[in-house]
Amino acid sequence: TGRFTFDPGFTSTASCESKITYIDGDAGILLYRGYPIDQLAEKSSFLEVAHLLLNGNLPNAAENDEFTKNITRHTMIHEQLAQFYRGFRRDAHPMAIMCGIVGAMAAFYHDSTDIHDPKQRMIASHRLIAKMPTLAAMAYKYSIGQPFLYPDNSLSFAGNFLRMTFGVPAEPYIIDPVVEDAMEKLLILQADHEQNASTSTVRLAGSSGANPFACISAGIACLWGPAHGGANEAALNMLREIGTPDRIPEFIARAKNKDDPFRLMGFGHRVYKNYDPRAKVMATVAKNVLDKLNIKDPIFDVARELERIALSDPYFIDKKLYPNVDFYSGVVMSAIGFPTSMFTVLFAISRTVGWIAQWTEMMEDPEQKIGRPRQLYTGPTQRDFVPLSNRP
Ligand code: CMC
Numbered sequence: 442t443g444r445f446t447f448d449p450g451f452t453s454t455a456s457c458e459s460k461i462t463y464i465d466g467d468a469g470i471l472l473y474r475g476y477p478i479d480q481l482a483e484k485s486s487f488l489e490v491a492h493l494l495l496n497g498n499l500p501n502a503a504e505n506d507e508f509t510k511n512i513t514r515h516t517m518i519h520e521q522l523a524q525f526y527r528g529f530r531r532d533a534h535p536m537a538i539m540c541g542i543v544g545a546m547a548a549f550y551h552d553s554t555d556i557h558d559p560k561q562r563m564i565a566s567h568r569l570i571a572k573m574p575t576l577a578a579m580a581y582k583y584s585i586g587q588p589f590l591y592p593d594n595s596l597s598f599a600g601n602f603l604r605m606t607f608g609v610p611a612e613p614y615i616i617d618p619v620v621e622d623a624m625e626k627l628l629i630l631q632a633d634h635e636q637n638a639s640t641s642t643v644r645l646a647g648s649s650g651a652n653p654f655a656c657i658s659a660g661i662a663c664l665w666g667p668a669h670g671g672a673n674e675a676a677l678n679m680l681r682e683i684g685t686p687d688r689i690p691e692f693i694a695r696a697k698n699k700d701d702p703f704r705l706m707g708f709g710h711r712v713y714k715n716y717d718p719r720a721k722v723m724a725t726v727a728k729n730v731l732d733k734l735n736i737k738d739p740i741f742d743v744a745r746e747l748e749r750i751a752l753s754d755p756y757f758i759d760k761k762l763y764p765n766v767d768f769y770s771g772v773v774m775s776a777i778g779f780p781t782s783m784f785t786v787l788f789a790i791s792r793t794v795g796w797i798a799q800w801t802e803m804m805e806d807p808e809q810k811i812g813r814p815r816q817l818y819t820g821p822t823q824r825d826f827v828p829l830s831n832r833p
Pocket of ligand 1: 634637667668669670672696697703704705706707708709710711712760762765766767
């Protein structure tokens with residue numbers, strides 16, 4: 442084009458410099474601030490990972506205490522914000538509610554919308570991370586007609602979210618440590634993934650100087666799509682539709698048929714041309730949760746068999762299509778008790794940390810410019826206006 446490069450889907454464009462997340466898609470490596478994702482999932486807590494992504498280092502004991510206090514101080518929401526839920530239909534998709542509610546936070550927290558003040562930016566970050574589980578649990582409670590539960594700051598990040606989602610005021614909620622651990626790992630695995638579609642959306646929205654609540658709301662909207670965060674819901678629906686291992690060849694044949702738009706959901710990735718390291722951890726988590734809860738869900742067998750067959754099929758081998766994180770995460774969330782409509786919401790709770798870390802990094806960059814891609818115009822050439830009465 443002469444003046445600029447034509448790169449639809451930005452497959453070969455680096456939109457920014459970043460020190461947060463490193464991916465080597467060919468080798469199947471994912472590092473947060475240099476630490477391998479499997480080590481973090483195995484040994485760390487979600488709040489430690491949040492500190493790492495936001496501040497660049499794993500917290501020491503004092504920093505961990507302080508960060509935990511800074512987050513838990515913000516877990517409650519303004520009571521007036523709770524009124525918003527009543528305006529939605531009970532059968533509203535929770536992602537629709539989340540887009541609205543998170544955007545509306547800008548109308549409540551005026552002391553953290555000045556994007557030029559680092560302190561306000563930090564408070565906005567803490568607020569968003571802290572309030573997402575509360576808002577998400579409320580979206581779920583609203584859909585099933587149960588009362589909202591206030592957060593309990595004595596619990597872990599995952600434990601508090603599980604209680605607000607599945608607990609009721611009438612009786613104590615007993616947290617199963619295996620479920621709590623699975624939830625924590627799920628949150629860690631999805632916390633950041635460099636310049637994916639929703640993160641790029643957050644950066645693009647933020648590049649104009651929009652406030653962080655509006656930017657995260659834009660990220661949630663982008664995450665909702667089935668090619669991105671909605672893939673876990675789509676993957677689980679697909680596994681249920683397949684139902685039994687003997688039907689797998691039929692679906693593999695459909696995925697390979699160019700005239701059929703069907704794709705194996707939870708398979709393939711723009712960046713990973715190898716096994717997604719998050720999927721490996723997720724497969725183990727799925728097995729642990731199903732074993733511990735004694736759930737005999739045939740979809741786990743379908744998933745494992747589908748993976749085995751696909752990974753020995755020349756179509757998937759040649760195109761380097763491997764299971765991605767969404768392939769097993771749906772199995773885990775479903776076993777824990779979440780309806781499929783909540784899957785992407787869980788992803789949003791986790792990814793909020795990555796979004797806000799990336800937004801902060803961008804805001805701290807003195808060279809930061811408004812994001813403004815160009816286009817290849819393919820419309821009509823210049824022509825003269827024709828009055829309505831003269832148009833054929
Ligand atoms: N099943 C069957 N064929 C596939 C699949 C699949 N899941 N994924 C890609 N292909 C084929 C595709 O038809 C194309 O074939 P050809 O070169 O003959 O036209 C080739 O592989 C390359 O596909 P692409 O669509 O050009 O690759 P992309 O990098 O644009 O797409 C993707 C990546 C993730 C959107 C795609 O693999 C896909 O649609 N997967 C299913 C949805 C999914 O699991 N999404 C979750 C992504 S990971 C979570 C996240 O980051 O949010």
